[in-house]
Amino acid sequence: xxxxxxxxxxxxxxxxxxxxxxxxxxxxxxxxxxxxxxxxxxxxxxxxxxxxxxxxxxxxxxxxxxxxxxxxxxxxxxxxxxxxxxxxxxxxxxxxxxxxxxxxxxxxxxx
Amino acid sequence: xxxxxxxxxxxxxxxxxxxxxxxxxxxxxxxxxxxxxxxxxxxxxxxxxxxxxxxxxxxxxxxxxxxxxxxxxxxxxxxxxxxxxxxxxxxxxxxxxxxxxxxxxxxxxxxxxxxxxxxxxxxxxxxxxxxxxxxxxxxxxxxxxxxxxxxxxxxxxxxxxxxxxxxxxxxxxxxxxxxxxxxxxxxxxxxxxxxxxxxxxxxxxxxxxxxxxxxxxxxxxxxxxxxxxxxxxxxxxxxxxxxx
Numbered sequence: 001x002x003x004x005x006x007x008x009x010x011x012x013x014x015x016x017x018x019x020x021x022x023x024x025x026x027x028x029x030x031x032x033x034x035x036x037x038x039x040x041x042x043x044x045x046x047x048x049x050x051x052x053x054x055x056x057x058x059x060x061x062x063x064x065x066x067x068x069x070x071x072x073x074x075x076x077x078x079x080x081x082x083x084x085x086x087x088x089x090x091x092x093x094x095x096x097x098x099x100x101x102x103x104x105x106x107x108x109x110x111x
Numbered sequence: 112x113x114x115x116x117x118x119x120x121x122x123x124x125x126x127x128x129x130x131x132x133x134x135x136x137x138x139x140x141x142x143x144x145x146x147x148x149x150x151x152x153x154x155x156x157x158x159x160x161x162x163x164x165x166x167x168x169x170x171x172x173x174x175x176x177x178x179x180x181x182x183x184x185x186x187x188x189x190x191x192x193x194x195x196x197x198x199x200x201x202x203x204x205x206x207x208x209x210x211x212x213x214x215x216x217x218x219x220x221x222x223x224x225x226x227x228x229x230x231x232x233x234x235x236x237x238x239x240x241x242x243x244x245x246x247x248x249x250x251x252x253x254x255x256x257x258x259x260x261x262x263x264x265x266x267x268x269x270x271x272x273x274x275x276x277x278x279x280x281x282x283x284x285x286x287x288x289x290x291x292x293x294x295x296x297x298x299x300x301x302x303x304x305x306x307x308x309x310x311x312x313x314x315x316x317x318x319x320x321x322x323x324x325x326x327x328x329x330x331x332x333x334x335x336x337x338x339x340x341x342x343x344x345x346x347x348x349x350x351x352x353x354x355x
Contacts, residue, residue: 004152007169007179011186012159018193020216022201042335046199047228048300049307049330050192051291053323054221056308057315058284064316074281081285085292091127094289095282102278 071109077102112239114246121250124226131286132222132255133262134279135163140266142167146174150267157263161256162220165189191324195331196224203231204245211245218252220259225290226251298341303334 059078060067067075081098088094112120136157143153148170156166165186172182196219204215219227227248234244295301307330314322 003179004148004173007173007182008152008156008159010179010183011165011169011190012161014183014187015160015162015165015190015193016217018187018190019197019219020212021194022197023204023212023216023219025201025205040202041338042331043199043202045300045303045331045334046195046327047225047232047294048291048304049327049334050195050221051225051287051294052304052308053311053326053330055284055287055291056311057323058281060312061315066312074278077281078284078288081288082292085289089293091286091289092130095127095130095285098285098288099278099282102281106278 071105073102073105073109076105112243114243117239117243117246118250121226121230121247121252122254124229125222125251125254128222128225128286128289129254129258131282132258133265134277134282136259136262137266137269138280139163139167139170140263140268141270142266143170144267144270146170148173153267154260154263157260158256160186161217161259162186162190162193163259188321188324192327193219195327196221196228199228200224200231200248204248207245215245215248215252218249218256220252220255222286223248223252223255229290229293299334299338302337303330306330306333 055078059074062072062074069075077098080101081094084090084097085094139157140153143156143166144150148156153170156169160166160169168185168189169182172185177185197216200215200219204212207215230244230247238244291304295304307326310329311323311326314326316322317325
C-alpha cells in the first residue's frame with residue numbers, strides 16, 4: 001500500500017468520524033448539550049450561515065481578488081439565479097436560469 | 112408517510128441538485144487523473160473520502176508532491192464543517208439503531224445535509240407519525256452517492272475533453288444559492304447568512320480553507336446575537352410566511 005491509498009483511507013476515516021461524531025452520540029448529547037434550547041437556537045443558524053459562506057466567495061472572488069466589475073458575468077448570473085430562487089424555490093430552475101444567464105451575458109459582452 | 116414515500120421524496124428533492132453535482136464529479140475525475148492519480152484511486156476516492164473539495168485537494172497536493180501528513184491535515188481542516196452538519200442532524204437521527212447511524216453518517220455531505228435538514232425543519236411543527244424521516248435522508252444521501260460516483264467515472268474515462276469554457280464549475284455555487292433561499296425564513300437567519308457570506312469573503316485567503324469554517328461560526332454567532340438583541344427567539348414560524 002503506497003502513500004496515495006494511505007492518504008485516501010486516512011482522510012476518509014477522518015471525514016467519516018466528523019460526520020458520525022454528533023450523530024453517534026446524539027441521544028446522549030441530546031439530554032445534555034444538543035437538547036439545550038440555547039444550543040438548539042445556535043444550530044438553527046447552521047444552514048443559512050453554511051450555505052451563504054459556501055456561495056459568496058465563489059461569486060465575488062476571482063483569482064484571490066474581489067470582483068469589482070458590476071458587469072461581471074458570474075456576478076450578474078448569480079443575481080439572476082438569486083431572483084429566480086426567491087420567486088420559484090426550485091433548485092432546477094435556479095440552476096438553469098443561472099447557467100443560461102452566465103452564457104447570455106458572456107455572449108452579449110463578448111467575454 | 113410510509114418509508115417508501117419518504118425515501119422517494121428524498122430522492123426527488125436531491126435530483127435537481129445533481130445538475131451541480133455531476134459537472135463537479137466530472138471535473139474532479141478529469142483533474143484527478145490529469146494530476147497523476149491512478150484511475151482506480153481517483154474512482155475509489157469518491158467512495159472512500161466522498162467529499163468533493165477534499166478529494167480535489169488530495170489530487171492536487173499529490174500531484175504537487177505534498178507529504179501524506181500535510182495532505183491529511185489540509186483535508187481534515189477543510190472538512191471540519193461536517194461536525195456542524197452532524198450536530199445539526201444529531202438530535203433528529205441520534206436515537207436510530209446503530210446501522211442507521213453509521214449509514215447516515217457516511218452519506219452526510221453538503222448536498223445531502225441540505226435536503227435532510229430541510230425535511231426536518233419543514234415538519235418540525237407537526238412530525239409525521241410514525242416518524243420515517245430518516246428514509247428521506249437515506250434517499251437523498253444514496254441519490255447523491257450514486258450520481259457522485261457515476262460522474263467521477265465519467266470524468267475519469269473522458270479525460271481532458273471537458274471544456275472549462277462551459278463554466279460548469281459555476282453550477283456548484285448556484286446550487287447553494289437555491290438551498291440558501293429557503294433557509295432565510297426570519298430576520299436572525301438572514302443576519303446569519305449575511306455575516307457568513309461577508310466573513311467567508313474577508314477570510315478567503317486564510318490558508319487551508321480554514322476561513323470557510325470560521326465564516327460559518329461567525330454567521331451562526333451573528334444570527335444568535337441578533338436574535339438575543341432583538342428580544343429573544345420568536346416562535347419557530349416566521350410571521351411573514353415562507354418568503355424571504
